[in-house]
Amino acid sequence: MSYAIVQTGGKQYRFEPGRFYDVEKINAEPGESFSISDVLLVNMDGNVSVGQPLVDNASVEVTVMQHRKAKKVIVYKMQPKKKTRSKNGHRQVLTRLMVQNISHGGKTAKAATPEPVKVSAEAAETVTAEVAAE
Numbered sequence: 728m729s730y731a732i733v734q735t736g737g738k739q740y741r742f743e744p745g746r747f748y749d750v751e752k753i754n755a756e757p758g759e760s761f762s763i764s765d766v767l768l769v770n771m772d773g774n775v776s777v778g779q780p781l782v783d784n785a786s787v788e789v790t791v792m793q794h795r796k797a798k799k800v801i802v803y804k805m806q807p808k809k810k811t812r813s814k815n816g817h818r819q820v821l822t823r824l825m826v827q828n829i830s831h832g833g834k835t836a837k838a839a840t841p842e843p844v845k846v847s848a849e850a851a852e853t854v855t856a857e858v859a860a861e
Contacts, residue, residue, distance in 0.1 A: 728743070728770075728772070729743070729744060729769075729770060729771050729772055729829055729836030730742060730743045730769075730770050730829070731766050731768065731769045731770070731785065731787050731829045731831075732766070732767045732768040732769075733763050733765060733766055733767065733787055734765040734766075734767055735750050735751070735753070735763060735765060736750050736751025736752075736753070737751065738750070738751065739767065742787050742789075742826045742829065743826060744826050744827065744828050744829055744836050744837055744838040744839075745826065745837075745838025745839060746825075746826055746838075747792060747823055747824060747825045747826070748823070748824050748826070749795075749797075749821040749822070749823050749824075750821065750822055750824055751819075751821065751822070752794065752820040752821065752822050753791065753822045753824075755791045755822070756791065757791050757792060757793050757794065758790070758791065759790070759791050760788065760789065760790045760791075760827065761788075761789065761791075762786045762787065762788050762789075763786065763787045763789060764781075764785070764786045765781060766778065766781060766782045766785040766786065766787060766831075767780065767781065767782065768782065769782050769785050769829065769831045771829070771831055771834055771836055772836070776831060776832075782831065784831060784832050784833075785829075785830070785831040785832075786829075786830055786831075787826060787828075787829050787830075788826075788827040788828045788829075788830070789824040789825065789826055789827060790824065790825045790827055791822060791823070791824060792823040792824065792825050793822075793823050794820065794821070794822050794823075795820075795821055795822075795823060796818040796819065796820055796821065797818055797819040797820075797821055798818070799816045799817065799818050800816065800817050800818075800819075801814065801815075801816055802814070802815045802816070802817060803815075826838070
């Protein structure tokens with residue numbers, strides 16, 4: 728299993744190919760692909776490379792899926808005996824990224840694509856007959 732520790736938006740994330748992550752807002756359109764080169768650590772099937780502070784020749788290819796808002800956080804301030812109260816809400820803007828692949832030193836780790844299951848004609852007919860009987 729390959730993964731990379733990536734720094735983006737002032738935070739660090741553990742990225743794996745084929746998974747999506749919500750990160751701080753990135754100025755890119757949905758459907759746009761780009762590469763993140765701020766990689767702190769790469770694990771390519773057991774071969775671990777730690778950067779000082781960044782790993783050389785390492786990048787993570789991501790695609791922007793959507794921009795969205797996080798759940799609302801309520802901020803309530805109160806000063807007792809002063810009749811001062813303040814209630815505010817905040818929703819952080821996030822960008823959902825899909826990790827396409829991780830590359831380091833000429834090696835690339837891509838997302839595993841599942842093999843399609845082949846169903847025989849007899850099995851398909853029995854399933855169709857059972858659904859029709861209901």
